[in-house]
Amino acid sequence: MTIIYAHTRLIINDQIIRKEEFTKETIKKYFKESFKGLKLNTIITDGYSAYPEIIEEIGAKHHSCTFHIMQRLMTPLQKHINKLNRSIKSLEEQIEKTTEKIEQLKNKMPLKKGRAKKTDKKRIKNQNQRKNLKLKNDKNKFKLKQIKNEVKEYIEYKEKISQIFKSKSIKTAMNRFYKLNEKFDEMPEIIQDFMRKLSKKLEITLNHTQNRKIPSTNNLAELIFRVTFPGKIKRIFRTYKGAKRQIRLNNLNWTKRNVLGEK
Known part of the structure; x- marks a missing residue:
C-alpha cells in the first residue's frame, strides 16, 4: 500500500502487505500510523469496500477514484x-x-x-x-x-x-x-x-467538482506503483526482504526526481 500527498508528490508511507493480511484491521492500523500528526482533508482511494468506514473514523473526507x-x-x-x-x-x-x-x-x-x-x-x-x-x-x-x-x-x-x-x-x-x-x-x-x-456512491465520486484542489483520480499512486514496483520487477524477487529493499531504493529515486526535482 502507498500513501502519497497529491500536491507535492511526496510519499507519506509505503508498505508491502501480504494478501492474506490485507484485512480491515490492517488497513485501519496502517492509515492511523501513516496519518498520525497530519491534518487530513481528503483521501482518494480505488473504491475498496473497507475504506469508507475507516476514513470516516479517522476524520477525513473520502473520494473514490473516478478512473476506477x-x-x-x-x-x-x-x-x-x-x-x-x-x-x-x-x-x-x-x-x-x-x-x-x-x-x-x-x-x-x-x-x-x-x-x-x-x-x-x-x-x-x-x-x-x-x-x-x-x-x-x-x-x-x-x-x-x-x-x-x-x-x-x-x-x-x-x-x-x-x-x-x-x-x-x-x-x-x-x-x-x-x-x-x-x-x-x-x-x-x-x-x-x-x-x-x-x-x-455519487457523493464520494464528485468531490473534485466541488473542490478543484482534489484530484479526480488516484492515478498518481498508480503511477508510483508502475515506477517503483512494476510487474516485471515483482516477479523476479524471491524474498519479502529483497522486494522491500528494491521498493525503498525506487522510492528514493522517485522522491529525488518528482519532489526535489533532481535528475
Missing part, C-alpha cells in the same frame, strides 16, 4: 461489446460469402427477360437459390444493423457517464446524472446495474 469507477463499468461493458463485435465480424463474413455465391450463380446463368420456362429446371433452380441467398443476406444485414446500433448505444451511454465525472461543477455533474437517470427504464441491463451502484 469507470473501470468497473468498462470491464463488463467491454466484455459485452467484444462479444457483439465478434457477432458483427461473423455476420459481415457471412454476408460477403453469400454475396459471392449470388455472383457465382449470376455468372453461371445470367438473368433473362421474362419468366423462366417451366421446362427450364436448371434456370428455375438457379433463380430460387439466388432468391434464398438474397433473403438470407437481407436477414443478416438487418441483424448486423441492429447489433451495430446496440454497440453505438453502449458507447454513447459510456460517454454520457464519463461526462458526469468530467463536469466542471457539482451542479453540472448532478444535472447530467439526473438527466441520464431519467431514462433508467430504457437503459440496457449493464448500464442500469452501473447507474444503480453509482447512485449509492
Whole structure:
C-alpha cells in the first residue's frame, strides 16, 4: 500500500502487505500510523469496500477514484461489446460469402427477360437459390444493423457517464446524472446495474467538482506503483526482504526526481 500527498508528490508511507493480511484491521492500523500528526482533508482511494468506514473514523473526507469507477463499468461493458463485435465480424463474413455465391450463380446463368420456362429446371433452380441467398443476406444485414446500433448505444451511454465525472461543477455533474437517470427504464441491463451502484456512491465520486484542489483520480499512486514496483520487477524477487529493499531504493529515486526535482 502507498500513501502519497497529491500536491507535492511526496510519499507519506509505503508498505508491502501480504494478501492474506490485507484485512480491515490492517488497513485501519496502517492509515492511523501513516496519518498520525497530519491534518487530513481528503483521501482518494480505488473504491475498496473497507475504506469508507475507516476514513470516516479517522476524520477525513473520502473520494473514490473516478478512473476506477469507470473501470468497473468498462470491464463488463467491454466484455459485452467484444462479444457483439465478434457477432458483427461473423455476420459481415457471412454476408460477403453469400454475396459471392449470388455472383457465382449470376455468372453461371445470367438473368433473362421474362419468366423462366417451366421446362427450364436448371434456370428455375438457379433463380430460387439466388432468391434464398438474397433473403438470407437481407436477414443478416438487418441483424448486423441492429447489433451495430446496440454497440453505438453502449458507447454513447459510456460517454454520457464519463461526462458526469468530467463536469466542471457539482451542479453540472448532478444535472447530467439526473438527466441520464431519467431514462433508467430504457437503459440496457449493464448500464442500469452501473447507474444503480453509482447512485449509492455519487457523493464520494464528485468531490473534485466541488473542490478543484482534489484530484479526480488516484492515478498518481498508480503511477508510483508502475515506477517503483512494476510487474516485471515483482516477479523476479524471491524474498519479502529483497522486494522491500528494491521498493525503498525506487522510492528514493522517485522522491529525488518528482519532489526535489533532481535528475
